[in-house]
Amino acid sequence: MDDLNKTPAQLQSIQIVGQILNFWRAQNKSIDALYTKHAEEVYYGEVSQGRNSGTYLLAHLIATNDGLLPLFGLGERLFPELTLLQSEGESIVDFKLELTVLKEKWQRLNEVLEDAFSALTVEEWLEKHNSVSEEDFKLDPTRNRLNVLLNRASHQNYHRGQLIFLDKKAIVA
Amino acid sequence: MDDLNKTPAQLQSIQIVGQILNFWRAQNKSIDALYTKHAEEVYYGEVSQGRNSGTYLLAHLIATNDGLLPLFGLGERLFPELTLLQSEGESIVDFKLELTVLKEKWQRLNEVLEDAFSALTVEEWLEKHNSVSEEDFKLDPTRNRLNVLLNRASHQNYHRGQLIFLDKKAIVA
Numbered sequence: 001m002d003d004l005n006k007t008p009a010q011l012q013s014i015q016i017v018g019q020i021l022n023f024w025r026a027q028n029k030s031i032d033a034l035y036t037k038h039a040e041e042v043y044y045g046e047v048s049q050g051r052n053s054g055t056y057l058l059a060h061l062i063a064t065n066d067g068l069l070p071l072f073g074l075g076e077r078l079f080p081e082l083t084l085l086q087s088e089g090e091s092i093v094d095f096k097l098e099l100t101v102l103k104e105k106w107q108r109l110n111e112v113l114e115d116a117f118s119a120l121t122v123e124e125w126l127e128k129h130n131s132v133s134e135e136d137f138k139l140d141p142t143r144n145r146l147n148v149l150l151n152r153a154s155h156q157n158y159h160r161g162q163l164i165f166l167d168k169k170a171i172v173a
Numbered sequence: 174m175d176d177l178n179k180t181p182a183q184l185q186s187i188q189i190v191g192q193i194l195n196f197w198r199a200q201n202k203s204i205d206a207l208y209t210k211h212a213e214e215v216y217y218g219e220v221s222q223g224r225n226s227g228t229y230l231l232a233h234l235i236a237t238n239d240g241l242l243p244l245f246g247l248g249e250r251l252f253p254e255l256t257l258l259q260s261e262g263e264s265i266v267d268f269k270l271e272l273t274v275l276k277e278k279w280q281r282l283n284e285v286l287e288d289a290f291s292a293l294t295v296e297e298w299l300e301k302h303n304s305v306s307e308e309d310f311k312l313d314p315t316r317n318r319l320n321v322l323l324n325r326a327s328h329q330n331y332h333r334g335q336l337i338f339l340d341k342k343a344i345v346a
C-alpha cells in the first residue's frame with residue numbers, strides 16, 4: 001500500500017513514527033560527532049574523576065543498542081562479546097577496548113539497525129517486544145518496540161551529557 | 174469525539190502521542206527523584222570539577238521547559254527571571270539560586286505543563302511551534318510541537334547523566 005491509498009489518520013501515525021526514528025538517528029549522529037572531535041587518547045580517559053572512560057561508554061552504548069536486535073525479534077546480536085557491558089560497569093572489563101575497533105562496530109551496528117528499523121511499519125512498532133509476556137502486554141500495550149526505541153535514544157543522550165566532560169579544556173574554573 | 178467514534182488509525186496516533194507524553198513525564202519524575210536523594214548541600218556542589226552545580230542545572234531545566242509555554246502558544250513563561258539560564262552558563266548568575274525555591278518552581282511548572290499538554294489533541298501536537306515560520310514549516314512539517322517535546326524530554330536525560338555524578342560516594346577509584 002503506498003501513501004496515496006492511506007487515510008489522513010494513517011499518514012499522521014506514519015509521520016509521528018518517522019519523527020521518533022529521526023530522533024533516534026539524531027542521537028546516533030551526536031554520538032558519532034562526539035567520537036571524532038578529540039585526539040584518540042582523550043577517549044581512554046575518564047569523563048570525570050573515578051567515572052567511566054570514553055571507550056567503555058562507547059562499548060556500553062554498542063552493547064545496549066545491539067540488544068535491540070533480539071529484543072525486537074530482528075536477529076541475533078552482532079557483537080555478543082560485548083553483551084555484558086550493557087548492564088555491567090567498567091570494572092568487569094578484562095580486555096582492552098580499542099577505540100578504532102569500537103568505532104567500526106558502532107558504525108556497522110547503526111547501519112544494520114537503520115536497515116531493520118526503516119523497514120518496520122507503524123503496526124510493527126506497536127507490537128510487543130520480546131522481554132514482555134503476551135499477558136503483560138495485554139495489560140499494558142505501550143510495552144512495545146516504539147517505547148523501547150524512545151528510551152534507548154534518550155539513553156544515548158544521558159551518556160552524551162557525561163561524554164562532553166572529556167573535553168577538559170572547556171572546564172571553567 | 175470520544176474514542177468509540179475513532180478509527181483504528183486515529184486510535185493509533187493517539188496511543189503514540191500518549192507514549193511520547195509518558196516518556197516526557199518519566200523524565201520529569203527521574204529529575205524529581207534525583208533532587209530528593211541527597212542532603213541539600215550536595216546540590217550546591219559541582220557535578221564534576223569546574224562544571225555546573227546541581228542548583229544551576231535545575232534552574233537551567235526550569236528555564237528551558239518554561240520556554241515551552243510561549244513556544245507552544247500556551248501562555249507566558251511562569252518564571253521570566255530565569256529565562257537567561259536557558260542559554261547562558263552558570264557564570265552569568267549574579268544572584269543566589271536557592272534549592273528550595275527552585276524545587277517549588279520546578280513542581281509548579283510541571284503541574285502547569287501537564288495540564289496544558291494533556292489537553293492537546295494529536296492535530297495540535299503536529300502543528301508548528303512559534304519559532305518556525307509558516308514558510309519553513311511547509312518545507313518541513315516535522316518542525317512541530319511534538320518534535321520539540323521529544324527533544325526537551327531527552328535534554329533532561331542529558332543533564333541527568335551529569336547530575337548522577339553529584340553522588341561522590343559512588344565514585345569507584
